[in-house]
Amino acid sequence: MPNRVPVKEGTFLETPEGGVLLANKCKSCGQVFFPKAVFCLTCLNEGMEEIQLSHRGTLYTYTIVRMPSMHFGPPYAIGYVTMPEGIKVFAPLIMSDDKPFKIGMDMELVIDKLWQENENEIIGYRFKPL
Amino acid sequence: MREVAIIGIGQSTFGKFPQRTATDLGREAVMAAIRDAGIKPSDIQVAYTARLYDCWVTGQCILSDVGIHGIEMINVENACAGGATAFRGVWKEIADGRYDIGIAIGVESMTTSPIAGKLISPTKEDLEGQLGLNMPAALAMVAQRQMEQFGTTIEDFAMVSVKNHHHGCLNPYAQYKKEFTVEKVLSAFMVCDPITLLMCCPATDGAAAAILCSSKTAKRFTTQPVRVIGSALLAGSYKYMVEDITVSPLGRATAAQAYEMAGLGPENIDVVELHDAFAPEEIVRYEDLGLCKIGEGTRLLREKATWVGGKIPVNPSGGLLALGHPLSASGVRNICEIVLHLRGQAGERQTSNARVGLAHMLGGVVAGLEAGACGIHILAR
Numbered sequence: 001m002p003n004r005v006p007v008k009e010g011t012f013l014e015t016p017e018g019g020v021l022l023a024n025k026c027k028s029c030g031q032v033f034f035p036k037a038v039f040c041l042t043c044l045n046e047g048m049e050e051i052q053l054s055h056r057g058t059l060y061t062y063t064i065v066r067m068p069s070m071h072f073g074p075p076y077a078i079g080y081v082t083m084p085e086g087i088k089v090f091a092p093l094i095m096s097d098d099k100p101f102k103i104g105m106d107m108e109l110v111i112d113k114l115w116q117e118n119e120n121e122i123i124g125y126r127f128k129p130l
Numbered sequence: 131m132r133e134v135a136i137i138g139i140g141q142s143t144f145g146k147f148p149q150r151t152a153t154d155l156g157r158e159a160v161m162a163a164i165r166d167a168g169i170k171p172s173d174i175q176v177a178y179t180a181r182l183y184d185c186w187v188t189g190q191c192i193l194s195d196v197g198i199h200g201i202e203m204i205n206v207e208n209a210c211a212g213g214a215t216a217f218r219g220v221w222k223e224i225a226d227g228r229y230d231i232g233i234a235i236g237v238e239s240m241t242t243s244p245i246a247g248k249l250i251s252p253t254k255e256d257l258e259g260q261l262g263l264n265m266p267a268a269l270a271m272v273a274q275r276q277m278e279q280f281g282t283t284i285e286d287f288a289m290v291s292v293k294n295h296h297h298g299c300l301n302p303y304a305q306y307k308k309e310f311t312v313e314k315v316l317s318a319f320m321v322c323d324p325i326t327l328l329m330c331c332p333a334t335d336g337a338a339a340a341i342l343c344s345s346k347t348a349k350r351f352t353t354q355p356v357r358v359i360g361s362a363l364l365a366g367s368y369k370y371m372v373e374d375i376t377v378s379p380l381g382r383a384t385a386a387q388a389y390e391m392a393g394l395g396p397e398n399i400d401v402v403e404l405h406d407a408f409a410p411e412e413i414v415r416y417e418d419l420g421l422c423k424i425g426e427g428t429r430l431l432r433e434k435a436t437w438v439g440g441k442i443p444v445n446p447s448g449g450l451l452a453l454g455h456p457l458s459a460s461g462v463r464n465i466c467e468i469v470l471h472l473r474g475q476a477g478e479r480q481t482s483n484a485r486v487g488l489a490h491m492l493g494g495v496v497a498g499l500e501a502g503a504c505g506i507h508i509l510a511r
Binding site for chain 2: 008035061065066071080088103
């Protein structure tokens with residue numbers, strides 16, 4: 001069995017019902033942070049509570065990159081997804097031929113292997129068109 | 131605070147010179163600036179040098195070769211805004227009355243840098259970079275929103291490249307002196323939809339230098355001093371605070387500071403040099419700088435207002451797209467271009483009767499921030 005290693009600790013959770021992104025929210029001003037902030041960067045309040053972001057959001061913007069990155073071969077897609085909690089999440093996107101990307105379309109979270117690093121499977125989040 | 135003037139400018143040849151060192155390029159620019167100012171190397175009292183990829187104390191390496199030694203020398207790095215930062219450093223020293231004459235140098239040898247032929251790679255802490263974000267992709271995502279919100283088309287983005295390459299043909303120093311059509315730009319390799327290769331700045335080696343002096347002392351050296359009337363440099367705020375990625379809070383805040391100091395507004399600017407690393411960006415910067423209202427940048431471009439000969443020429447040098455982009459050099463180089471226009475020495479690309487000009491630079495990727503730094507200088511004759 002390969003080691004499953006999260007791309008960044010504490011950014012998501014795998015549950016039997018599917019994955020969720022873990023954010024936190026300032027108890028004072030309500031600002032939401034993903035990835036989590038140590039304290040509120042808006043009002044500097046230290047009281048933060050962990051929240052789970054919704055499973056779905058809408059596509060704010062995207063691009064298809066046609067050159068290799070550190071971990072992805074071309075072509076690969078990335079974008080920002082607007083979450084109901086009021087923040088935009090940057091994430092790799094899953095491309096599908098029958099659902100080309102369109103700004104404003106509904107997107108769904110997928111927790112999956114992103115890339116292989118020696119013995120480790122790096123696990124992270126992506127969004128796919130609904 | 132004392133008034134400061136620019137009395138000398140110099141630029142090296144721009145291009146790909148893997149056999150030349152950063153020091154060698156810097157020396158060419160410094161010698162040109164000293165000749166232009168008509169001063170002796172020993173007149174220079176302070177030096178700021180910007181570079182990203184070179185050995186330590188690059189400024190000392192350059193200046194010791196041209197007879198400048200034993201003075202205060204400072205080396206800075208502020209990504210693509212490094213040159214603007216070095217310039218501002220010298221401006222502050224003279225404005226504060228600490229020194230009378232100083233030199234700002236920007237230099238970069240991209241072909242001998244560790245990122246030669248590659249994209250700038252993300253740090254381990256940069257989660258977005260690890261997940262595939264890079265500079266052209268970030269601008270491509272802005273471009274997608276411009277198309278959605280303002281009806282900007284891929285042909286408009288191509289037109290920015292066509293314009294700046296046309297301008298490059300008018301500049302003997304440009305790396306690329308070649309005209310392109312919209313069709314040619316669109317048929318180039320697609321890098322990140324909708325940005326094609328011909329909408330991206332090239333890798334460039336080069337250097338630029340500017341000699342600054344208190345306005346009082348400037349009269350000894352020149353009858354044509356160019357005054358520095360506005361200077362602003364800010365770091366970006368948190369990305370989560372940006373509501374609409376087609377509007378740059380950093381660009382707008384930096385411009386507001388520079389205009390306030392200069393005591394004038396965008397309507398008074400005759401010529402602009404700005405950060406056009408990727409073509410769609412130029413349209414956003416028109417709006418950041420207030421050359422038009424938000425959402426009207428595309429109209430400004432389509433009206434040909436920003437071409438040489440237009441109402442407000444932008445990047446008459448050819449910009450980063452055609453003149454080239456040696457990262458830390460560009461912030462000094464684009465100030466030199468504005469000086470040429472204010473002196474009436476810009477040749478075929480001269481802005482007629484230019485009285486006030488603006489030079490803008492932007493750079494640096496920081497996880498969670500809109501950008502690393504934005505530097506704006508407003509110059510007047």
